[in-house]
Amino acid sequence: MGKGIGEGNEALICTPVMGRIGDEVLEELDVVLAKGPDVVEWRADFYANIGVTDDVLALAASFKRRAPETTMIFTIRSAHEGGEPIPLDARQAIELTAAVCCGTAFEYVDCELSNAAADVAYLREAARASGTKIIGSYHNFDRTPEAGFLLEKLHEAEVKGLDVAKVAVMPRGLDDVLTLLKVTLEARQRCRIPVVTMSMGGLGALTRMVGGLFGSALTFAVGKASSAPGQVPIEDLRELLRIVEKYR
Numbered sequence: 001m002g003k004g005i006g007e008g009n010e011a012l013i014c015t016p017v018m019g020r021i022g023d024e025v026l027e028e029l030d031v032v033l034a035k036g037p038d039v040v041e042w043r044a045d046f047y048a049n050i051g052v053t054d055d056v057l058a059l060a061a062s063f064k065r066r067a068p069e070t071t072m073i074f075t076i077r078s079a080h081e082g083g084e085p086i087p088l089d090a091r092q093a094i095e096l097t098a099a100v101c102c103g104t105a106f107e108y109v110d111c112e113l114s115n116a117a118a119d120v121a122y123l124r125e126a127a128r129a130s131g132t133k134i135i136g137s138y139h140n141f142d143r144t145p146e147a148g149f150l151l152e153k154l155h156e157a158e159v160k161g162l163d164v165a166k167v168a169v170m171p172r173g174l175d176d177v178l179t180l181l182k183v184t185l186e187a188r189q190r191c192r193i194p195v196v197t198m199s200m201g202g203l204g205a206l207t208r209m210v211g212g213l214f215g216s217a218l219t220f221a222v223g224k225a226s227s228a229p230g231q232v233p234i235e236d237l238r239e240l241l242r243i244v245e246k247y248r
């Protein structure tokens with residue numbers, strides 16, 4: 001059992017794994033694990049056999065066998081929120097995620113807030129029964145909606161009974177980056193569940209480095225390959241965080 005998101009004072013570092021074929025996925029996992037992230041996210045929308053539940057469960061079991069002490073997140077990012085196209089519809093993706101809750105030792109699963117309310121409720125029950133936590137997420141790869149909307153999204157995760165609230169948005173200027181950081185600070189004070197935020201792309205990269213100071217509980221960094229624009233290599237992120245911490 002790994003570290004819990006939001007349990008310590010500092011943001012945990014998460015590296016995504018995005019291979020397509022089983023062997024490639026595990027090779028990528030080994031490269032990533034050698035860099036010692038707190039959390040690993042399996043982006044299963046990249047996995048070629050995502051349509052075969054038994055294959056997904058077997059591969060997830062291999063993840064945990066290799067690193068039982070590392071916190072793991074299972075994510076199927078939908079194509080309309082920036083993920084890979086998959087042969088499952090939204091309900092089937094939720095059912096697969098529920099199967100991962102019940103059939104593996106992954107600590108977290110991701111659930112987009114745009115899913116149908118009944119599907120979110122179904123997943124929540126499966127997760128509760130198995131002790132898995134749900135990250136309720138919202139992504140916008142085009143722009144940064146206004147602060148009130150972003151706060152509402154983070155609050156929605158709490159209202160839906162989920163365990164972590166996450167927003168990832170694209171800035172069009174530095175004012176959008178400031179909006180994201182302000183929202184993070186405010187949400188941290190208002191929300192009862194941990195919040196995870198990031199502004200994407202080159203402009204937003206600094207939020208991945210200092211977001212923890214404003215209240216973001218998790219930051220995504222590159223172990224082998226990047227899963228979203230603006231993620232920095234884990235080695236650079238660690239060095240930067242060490243310097244920030246030294247003078248804080």
Ligand SMILES: O=C1C[C@@](O)(C(=O)O)C[C@@H](O)[C@@H]1O
Pocket residue numbers: 016041043075077110137139166168198200220227228229231
């Ligand atoms: O939701 C997120 C955040 C993310 O989009 C990012 O911007 O770092 C990367 C995704 O892999 C993850 O599921």
